[in-house]
Amino acid sequence: MASMNEVAKRAGVSIATVSRVLNNSESVNEETRMKILKAIKELKYQPSRVAKRLRSKSGAGNLLGVLIPDIQNPFYVDVLRGIEDVAYQNNYVIIMCNFSQDEKKEAMYLEILESEAIDGLIAAPAHEDDQRVKKIVRNGLPVVCVDRGLKGMDVDVVWVNNLESAYQAVSFMIEKGYKRIAHIGGLPTIPSSRLRLEGYRNAMQDHGLELDENLIIQGDSSYASGMQVTEKLLNMKNPPDALFTGNNLITLGALEVINGRKLQIPKDIAVLGFDDMNWSNALNPPLTAVRQPAYEIGKRAGELLIQRIKDPKRPCIHMTLNSELKVRHSC
Amino acid sequence: MASMNEVAKRAGVSIATVSRVLNNSESVNEETRMKILKAIKELKYQPSRVAKRLRSKSGAGNLLGVLIPDIQNPFYVDVLRGIEDVAYQNNYVIIMCNFSQDEKKEAMYLEILESEAIDGLIAAPAHEDDQRVKKIVRNGLPVVCVDRGLKGMDVDVVWVNNLESAYQAVSFMIEKGYKRIAHIGGLPTIPSSRLRLEGYRNAMQDHGLELDENLIIQGDSSYASGMQVTEKLLNMKNPPDALFTGNNLITLGALEVINGRKLQIPKDIAVLGFDDMNWSNALNPPLTAVRQPAYEIGKRAGELLIQRIKDPKRPCIHMTLNSELKVRHSC
DNA sequence: ATGAAAGCGCTAACAT
DNA sequence: ATGTTAGCGCTTTCAT
Numbered sequence: 001m002a003s004m005n006e007v008a009k010r011a012g013v014s015i016a017t018v019s020r021v022l023n024n025s026e027s028v029n030e031e032t033r034m035k036i037l038k039a040i041k042e043l044k045y046q047p048s049r050v051a052k053r054l055r056s057k058s059g060a061g062n063l064l065g066v067l068i069p070d071i072q073n074p075f076y077v078d079v080l081r082g083i084e085d086v087a088y089q090n091n092y093v094i095i096m097c098n099f100s101q102d103e104k105k106e107a108m109y110l111e112i113l114e115s116e117a118i119d120g121l122i123a124a125p126a127h128e129d130d131q132r133v134k135k136i137v138r139n140g141l142p143v144v145c146v147d148r149g150l151k152g153m154d155v156d157v158v159w160v161n162n163l164e165s166a167y168q169a170v171s172f173m174i175e176k177g178y179k180r181i182a183h184i185g186g187l188p189t190i191p192s193s194r195l196r197l198e199g200y201r202n203a204m205q206d207h208g209l210e211l212d213e214n215l216i217i218q219g220d221s222s223y224a225s226g227m228q229v230t231e232k233l234l235n236m237k238n239p240p241d242a243l244f245t246g247n248n249l250i251t252l253g254a255l256e257v258i259n260g261r262k263l264q265i266p267k268d269i270a271v272l273g274f275d276d277m278n279w280s281n282a283l284n285p286p287l288t289a290v291r292q293p294a295y296e297i298g299k300r301a302g303e304l305l306i307q308r309i310k311d312p313k314r315p316c317i318h319m320t321l322n323s324e325l326k327v328r329h330s331c
Numbered sequence: 332m333a334s335m336n337e338v339a340k341r342a343g344v345s346i347a348t349v350s351r352v353l354n355n356s357e358s359v360n361e362e363t364r365m366k367i368l369k370a371i372k373e374l375k376y377q378p379s380r381v382a383k384r385l386r387s388k389s390g391a392g393n394l395l396g397v398l399i400p401d402i403q404n405p406f407y408v409d410v411l412r413g414i415e416d417v418a419y420q421n422n423y424v425i426i427m428c429n430f431s432q433d434e435k436k437e438a439m440y441l442e443i444l445e446s447e448a449i450d451g452l453i454a455a456p457a458h459e460d461d462q463r464v465k466k467i468v469r470n471g472l473p474v475v476c477v478d479r480g481l482k483g484m485d486v487d488v489v490w491v492n493n494l495e496s497a498y499q500a501v502s503f504m505i506e507k508g509y510k511r512i513a514h515i516g517g518l519p520t521i522p523s524s525r526l527r528l529e530g531y532r533n534a535m536q537d538h539g540l541e542l543d544e545n546l547i548i549q550g551d552s553s554y555a556s557g558m559q560v561t562e563k564l565l566n567m568k569n570p571p572d573a574l575f576t577g578n579n580l581i582t583l584g585a586l587e588v589i590n591g592r593k594l595q596i597p598k599d600i601a602v603l604g605f606d607d608m609n610w611s612n613a614l615n616p617p618l619t620a621v622r623q624p625a626y627e628i629g630k631r632a633g634e635l636l637i638q639r640i641k642d643p644k645r646p647c648i649h650m651t652l653n654s655e656l657k658v659r660h661s662c
Numbered sequence: 663a664t665g666a667a668a669g670c671g672c673t674a675a676c677a678t
Numbered sequence: 679a680t681g682t683t684a685g686c687g688c689t690t691t692c693a694t
Contacts, residue, residue, distance in 0.1 A: 015687085052688055054688075055687080055688045088436065088440075112424055115378060255615070259616070279554065284614065346671090347673085
């Protein structure tokens with residue numbers, strides 16, 4: 001790979017001038033500019049992003065970190081797609097850090113990202129009291145949180161109206177006539193899990209339905225937990241007639257168990273999932289679900305981050321996107 | 332962030348000595364080592380991976396590029412997980428480049444990766460004649476291909492026995508008694524699409540079944556193409572009694588159409604998919620599928636890449652993993 | 663309008 | 679065993 005020096009030599013100018021035309025800064029004589037452009041072309045010169053990053057400490061490195069809890073969850077894949085599109089359009093590139101709900105791994109990745117001199121970070125922190133992410137924000141790195149905020153910390157957040165969405169979904173179930181609606185929640189440490197649970201509780205109460213605490217079980221947000229909890233619920237002497245599942249993976253786990261028992265959805269048990277998937281119509285019956293605009297969450301987060309990199313002083317924004325109840329046939 | 336210089340000053344030594352203890356190279360007096368370690372701790376010093384990368388041109392940068400055609404395809408997500416695990420264990424970090432089957436985007440990303448001075452690349456090239464990836468290999472960057480090779484080029488590849496797997500799958504369908512088995516293929520430019528088609532053809536012929544060319548349709552490997560082609564097939568005057576779908580996304584698209592028409596699987600039409608998903612049991616009925624060991628493909632590729640980075644002279648390996656027919660209830 | 667030179671944080675000769 | 683020094687490829691004053 002040719003370096004700026006070689007370009008400068010070939011064009012018979014100094015590297016400073018080359019740098020100037022590259023950053024189309026200030027006034028450069030049209031003639032010399034042409035000479036330089038020619039040399040660049042001939043040498044197939046491409047600037048080293050590494051050197052650039054080393055030199056200019058802020059925002060010019062075109063490198064973003066993305067920290068997500070679980071790449072196997074389709075929700076985060078879609079978020080990632082949104083981020084990636086914005087990043088790509090702005091000549092940024094992404095270091096992907098999937099910490100698989102493992103806080104040790106999260107800590108490692110965060111250290112590495114710092115030492116990679118990223119220009120900004122999009123993160124779904126392990127929980128809202130995540131000291132590691134908080135420290136990074138305090139250190140002045142531009143950060144945008146997705147799906148979860150940071151308690152007591154002013155930071156950009158893009159998320160969805162979890163409580164209201166859950167409330168609306170459960171209300172829908174109630175109106176459909178379901179009485180014993182169980183909720184399989186995600187990790188209680190995750191704020192969105194708690195909000196969805198709260199929405200569930202509120203809806204039940206507001207509609208005068210009895211709140212059977214045995215019907216509320218929180219797992220660890222995984223497929224396996226979806227299976228386990230569903231088993232448990234279905235084994236009850238008085239099992240639920242409907243399931244409100246707390247995320248994508250839980251929903252899928254629940255479906256596996258229900259299918260395994262040859263139960264009919266929604267006749268024997270109805271299912272309404274939080275989180276939609278692009279292929280929810282491929283399920284049989286098609287899944288009724290709360291659709292978070294995952295791609296858009298990622299896109300917005302990317303935009304906010306790039307804004308913040310350019311203008312670190314801009315006041316923080318909490319952007320709440322609306323989710324949508326996709327009524328299909330499982331409830 | 333503290334720099335090596337500050338550490339050196341605090342410990343009262345030169346930066347060279349600091350560098351030595353960091354790379355636990357050569358002999359350093361135990362006493363000074365302690366002093367330095369102490370200073371490092373006190374300053375919370377972390378080496379800059381950027382500076383390191385700029386300086387030492389080969390393999391020390393701990394940065395890997397991953398180039399994949401479609402992050403929305405669960406197969407690639409699992410591959411990515413495998414790569415990521417190996418990378419993480421070896422202190423490498425990943426720049427994720429999803430080119431969404433768009434060759435312009437692929438080209439852009441490849442350029443950027445070069446200028447990021449990555450130590451190695453794992454790629455699923457757009458096709459086997461991909462000049463851009465070929466050039467990178469020729470330039471001497473360590474590269475491992477997954478899922479697809481590079482025609483006329485000696486390069487490490489990790490893939491699956493596509494032809495045999497398809498052959499086996501279709502034979503299974505035939506033995507089950509299906510006669511009019513349709514194949515919805517992926518992009519003909521992708522080698523694995525062609526191999527799976529060939530496996531299909533061979534199986535049909537070897538079992539003395541008529542090869543109705545109307546039953547063989549190649550799309551673009553997407554969910555949408557899965558839907559379109561399935562529509563077309565089901566609208567035939569003499570529709571197929573079984574579907575052999577060419578990848579994950581196609582399968583899901585096909586299922587949506589089949590469900591939409593209230594057709595029973597496998598009674599009205601059987602489905603066998605190439606590519607399994609972690610949640611295939613959540614489908615109703617559970618999907619019979621050819622399971623590629625996607626995670627392991629990623630893991631192996633990661634291992635091969637790190638080996639090659641350490642030893643660029645090692646002869647190339649074509650590693651063919653076995654896929655497995657998961658017989659469930661859709662066929 | 664252009665060049666010279668310092669320096670980002672580190673590695674790797676080369677000295678001592 | 680440790681220090682000095684010359685870069686890696688670039689940006690950015692400060693001169694001219």
